[in-house]
Amino acid sequence: MPAGVVDAAAKGVRPERRAAGAKKQLVSASSHLLFRATVLATIALVVLFAAHYPSLLSRSYILSAAAYGRGAASWEREVRRSAAPRRDGALSVLVTGAAGFVGLHCSLALSARGDGVVGLDNFNAYYDPSLKRARQRLLASRGVLVLDGDVNDAALLERLLAAARITHVLHLAAQAGVRHALRAPQAYVAANVAGLVALLEAAARHADPQPALVWASSSSVYGLNDDAPFSEDHRTDRPASLYAATKKAGEAIAHAYNHIYGLSITGLRFFTVYGPWGRPDMAYFSFARSIVAGEPVTLFRAADGAVARRDFTYVDDVVRGCLGALDTAGKSTGSRSGKKRGPAPLRVYNLGNTSPVPVTHMLAILEKLLGRKARKRVVTMPSNGDVPFTHANVSHAARDLGYRPATSLEAGLRHFVDWFVRYYKVDVGGGSADAGKTAKRKSMPTSAAS
Numbered sequence: 001m002p003a004g005v006v007d008a009a010a011k012g013v014r015p016e017r018r019a020a021g022a023k024k025q026l027v028s029a030s031s032h033l034l035f036r037a038t039v040l041a042t043i044a045l046v047v048l049f050a051a052h053y054p055s056l057l058s059r060s061y062i063l064s065a066a067a068y069g070r071g072a073a074s075w076e077r078e079v080r081r082s083a084a085p086r087r088d089g090a091l092s093v094l095v096t097g098a099a100g101f102v103g104l105h106c107s108l109a110l111s112a113r114g115d116g117v118v119g120l121d122n123f124n125a126y127y128d129p130s131l132k133r134a135r136q137r138l139l140a141s142r143g144v145l146v147l148d149g150d151v152n153d154a155a156l157l158e159r160l161l162a163a164a165r166i167t168h169v170l171h172l173a174a175q176a177g178v179r180h181a182l183r184a185p186q187a188y189v190a191a192n193v194a195g196l197v198a199l200l201e202a203a204a205r206h207a208d209p210q211p212a213l214v215w216a217s218s219s220s221v222y223g224l225n226d227d228a229p230f231s232e233d234h235r236t237d238r239p240a241s242l243y244a245a246t247k248k249a250g251e252a253i254a255h256a257y258n259h260i261y262g263l264s265i266t267g268l269r270f271f272t273v274y275g276p277w278g279r280p281d282m283a284y285f286s287f288a289r290s291i292v293a294g295e296p297v298t299l300f301r302a303a304d305g306a307v308a309r310r311d312f313t314y315v316d317d318v319v320r321g322c323l324g325a326l327d328t329a330g331k332s333t334g335s336r337s338g339k340k341r342g343p344a345p346l347r348v349y350n351l352g353n354t355s356p357v358p359v360t361h362m363l364a365i366l367e368k369l370l371g372r373k374a375r376k377r378v379v380t381m382p383s384n385g386d387v388p389f390t391h392a393n394v395s396h397a398a399r400d401l402g403y404r405p406a407t408s409l410e411a412g413l414r415h416f417v418d419w420f421v422r423y424y425k426v427d428v429g430g431g432s433a434d435a436g437k438t439a440k441r442k443s444m445p446t447s448a449a450s
């Protein structure tokens with residue numbers, strides 16, 4: 001007989017009552033345990049959500065504060081002030097991804113010529129968010145408001161378009177990076193497909209009048225095309241990466257929204273854009289950081305020994321192309337009721353530099369500018385979505401947008417290095433360009449995403 005039963009008998013408690021009591025205790029203990037586990041799981045979920053969507057949480061707070069509190073009127077006033085054109089005939093532009101690299105430069109250029117600009121950015125952690133915050137502060141110093149918010153937030157977009165009379169949307173918010181798509185495929189679908197649809201829905205059905213839309217496609221849509229230089233007439237149905245596939249999907253989605261709703265839409269295929277305030281995940285930026293830190297630089301080489309070549313395009317040239325696209329976008333022809341008055345413009349342009357350069361040459365220029373040799377690690381290009389070369393034919397953009405790339409890689413990288421050494425307080429022995437033989441790291445956050 002088990003000891004417990006002996007005790008129960010000794011205390012004069014009937015064994016079946018004691019068993020019922022023990023069962024009760026067990027049930028109560030397990031429901032406590034269940035309760036605690038539920039609380040813990042809820043906390044874990046909230047923490048996970050906050051870590052992945054910090055901007056959504058903060059934006060929800062801003063929105064609810066704005067909607068129900070005294071903040072509503074001032075939020076709308078701020079949006080209207082920032083978006084208001086400051087000269088006759090100027091544009092009122094919503095720039096998504098305004099705290100991103102190209103977004104910053106386009107917003108500065110638009111604002112400098114008197115266009116109204118209101119920015120939107122989700123400040124995600126794909127690369128160092130403090131760089132994005134610094135860009136936001138720079139824009140704020142020029143009177144440009146960049147809201148914390150995600151393009152997938154339909155309520156926010158609706159509210160924004162109701163608050164200000166936006167004439168143009170420059171949609172640059174995206175999940176960038178060709179190789180990172182191997183690690184985070186869903187991020188590309190969420191930003192580049194769902195995000196684009198959310199924005200087109202808002203522009204087509206919640207803005208009155210409908211704005212014209214210019215958005216960032218990519219040279220990567222040419223994929224396995226080897227007919228060079230790449231022309232808009234070439235085939236783009238063989239993407240080499242998921243990143244490229246989402247950009248190509250974006251072009252097809254743009255066609256449908258133009259066709260159904262009469263939205264004026266222009267897609268711009270950017271070719272490896274570089275420059276000051278750039279993206280730390282891109283090769284030129286991460287190479288500079290590795291050189292300064294004395295860490296090895298990885299160079300991808302094709303199986304046949306060839307190094308990749310890129311049509312590196314300086315950001316100021318791309319900005320001129322973006323502004324040219326906005327200025328010539330024409331009008332959308334639809335309305336909120338869903339009726340379109342006639343066909344609206346649907347365009348796509350290459351914005352490249354027209355001269356592909358081997359990645360090894362780009363690295364050599366950086367070594368010269370930083371006054372220090374890189375430690376090179378050459379590896380056979382993994383199957384990561386990279387294409388062996390890009391090369392733009394820009395005759396269509398030249399004809400329609402007045403686009404003329406004018407910056408050599410040497411000149412553009414010099415501007416980048418000048419900014420880089422200032423921003424990260426890098427000591428290159430008395431100036432950046434050609435000056436020093438010793439490059440020393442002073443303070444530089446690690447910020448690469450891939």
Ligand SMILES: O=C(O)[C@H]1O[C@H](OP(=O)(O)OP(=O)(O)OC[C@H]2O[C@@H](n3ccc(=O)[nH]c3=O)[C@H](O)[C@@H]2O)[C@H](O)[C@@H](O)[C@@H]1O
Pocket residue numbers: 176177178217218219220221270271272273281282283284297298299300308309310359386387390
């Ligand atoms: O043109 C475009 O459409 C794309 O340009 C860049 O993509 P990518 O050309 O791959 O730019 P980088 O990441 O700067 O790479 C440039 C070259 O350096 C090479 N590379 C990169 C990283 C590295 O560690 N080593 C290396 O040799 C790559 O293979 C590639 O050939 C951008 O990252 C994309 O967002 C953009 O859409």
